[in-house]
Amino acid sequence: MVNDSSGARRRAASVVRPAIRELSAYQAPPAGDGIKLDAMENPYELPPALKSGWLEVMREAALNRYPDPSGAQLKERLRRVFDLPAGSSILLGNGSDEIIQMIQLALGGPVLAPVPTFVMYEMTARFVNLEFAGVPLDREFALDADAMLAAVERHQPAVVFIAYPNNPTGNLFDEDAIRRVIGAAPGLVVIDEAYHAFAGRTLMPYVEAYPNVLIMRTLSKLGLAGLRLGFAAADPAWIDELEKVRMPYNINVLTQASAVFALDHIDVFNEQAARIRAERGRVAAGLAAKGYRCFPSDANFILFRCREKDAGDVFRTLLDDGVVIKNLDGAHPALAGCLRVTIGTPDENDRFLEALPGS
Numbered sequence: 078m079v080n081d082s083s084g085a086r087r088r089a090a091s092v093v094r095p096a097i098r099e100l101s102a103y104q105a106p107p108a109g110d111g112i113k114l115d116a117m118e119n120p121y122e123l124p125p126a127l128k129s130g131w132l133e134v135m136r137e138a139a140l141n142r143y144p145d146p147s148g149a150q151l152k153e154r155l156r157r158v159f160d161l162p163a164g165s166s167i168l169l170g171n172g173s174d175e176i177i178q179m180i181q182l183a184l185g186g187p188v189l190a191p192v193p194t195f196v197m198y199e200m201t202a203r204f205v206n207l208e209f210a211g212v213p214l215d216r217e218f219a220l221d222a223d224a225m226l227a228a229v230e231r232h233q234p235a236v237v238f239i240a241y242p243n244n245p246t247g248n249l250f251d252e253d254a255i256r257r258v259i260g261a262a263p264g265l266v267v268i269d270e271a272y273h274a275f276a277g278r279t280l281m282p283y284v285e286a287y288p289n290v291l292i293m294r295t296l297s298k299l300g301l302a303g304l305r306l307g308f309a310a311a312d313p314a315w316i317d318e319l320e321k322v323r324m325p326y327n328i329n330v331l332t333q334a335s336a337v338f339a340l341d342h343i344d345v346f347n348e349q350a351a352r353i354r355a356e357r358g359r360v361a362a363g364l365a366a367k368g369y370r371c372f373p374s375d376a377n378f379i380l381f382r383c384r385e386k387d388a389g390d391v392f393r394t395l396l397d398d399g400v401v402i403k404n405l406d407g408a409h410p411a412l413a414g415c416l417r418v419t420i421g422t423p424d425e426n427d428r429f430l431e432a433l434p435g436s
């Protein structure tokens with residue numbers, strides 16, 4: 078560095094917004110040679126025959142050209158494969174993370190969500206300088222409809238985020254409770270179905286049944302986390318506004334071509350998701366056999382609570398054995414003593430259960 082970096086630090090401190098200065102940048106630990114069960118990824122790669130077909134598609138990709146700014150071909154495939162409501166429009170995002178950001182940029186705040194939930198709803202609110210109100214889930218991590226309605230009344234949120242299933246708790250909220258929130262909310266209600274492939278349930282018909290519902294999905298958990306593709310379906314009146322804050326070429330050429338190819342082979346991904354679902358019950362039984370309290374999951378991960386052991390000790394024991402999971406102790410008061418494990422291949426799950434100490 079030519080300049081003394083303490084000078085740069087002083088300068089940055091004088092202009093970077095305080096709300097940003099007090100944050101830490103997102104950190105994801107590399108698993109190295111270990112087993113990565115911390116990020117809700119699908120553990121299976123493309124089968125070899127499919128990989129060859131995909132490489133052929135990549136060979137044709139025009140890297141010298143900007144991508145199709147509207148992603149028309151990709152949207153057509155998404156509509157067909159996921160049976161999106163005929164009257165809806167589609168918004169594409171560089172992961173659903175980016176869609177969360179676009180929604181908050183366009184709508185402003187307050188932003189409301191039950192907590193604990195996916196942290197990016199609150200983080201993004203801080204990035205864009207919006208008020209965030211978190212409404213505690215009940216002791217079993219169910220949606221507390223009365224508390225949600227009271228918070229809607231008090232805060233009059235521009236947007237409510239509901240993850241269905243919820244991360245990190247893994248459960249699907251009661252539909253009646255969600256409908257009450259939709260009925261009371263003055264603005265948009267985003268139903269985030271990131272874990273749809275493992276849930277067997279969807280609220281997609283709500284897009285046509287209610288004027289204020291947007292459904293968000295992602296290809297990440299289905300086996301394509303590396304592509305970074307999320308999408309949202311909602312009435313065109315909502316999507317037209319959100320389109321105004323979308324960066325023109327947010328979905329790159331390789332992602333568009335890869336996603337179209339993958340969607341033409343959706344059966345392969347659905348079959349992988351079915352394998353993951355089948356393993357979920359076995360991992361839950363293994364956790365229970367070691368004395369942990371397991372919370373019911375409709376996703377590709379399981380939240381579990383230590384009875385006596387310190388969650389940090391359990392996390393480190395696993396890490397020493399090359400198994401990376403997520404320690405949620407301290408992330409929210411309701412998550413005291415909790416850890417979250419992503420469902421891997423049968424071998425990976427065996428390794429995890431073998432390395433796991435008693436609770």
Ligand code: PMP
Pocket residue numbers: 117171172173174175195240243244269271294295296297302305306307
């Ligand atoms: N929504 C939920 C509920 C999530 O848990 C995650 C990822 N952990 C996302 C959205 C973001 O997914 P992506 O940006 O990969 O589409």
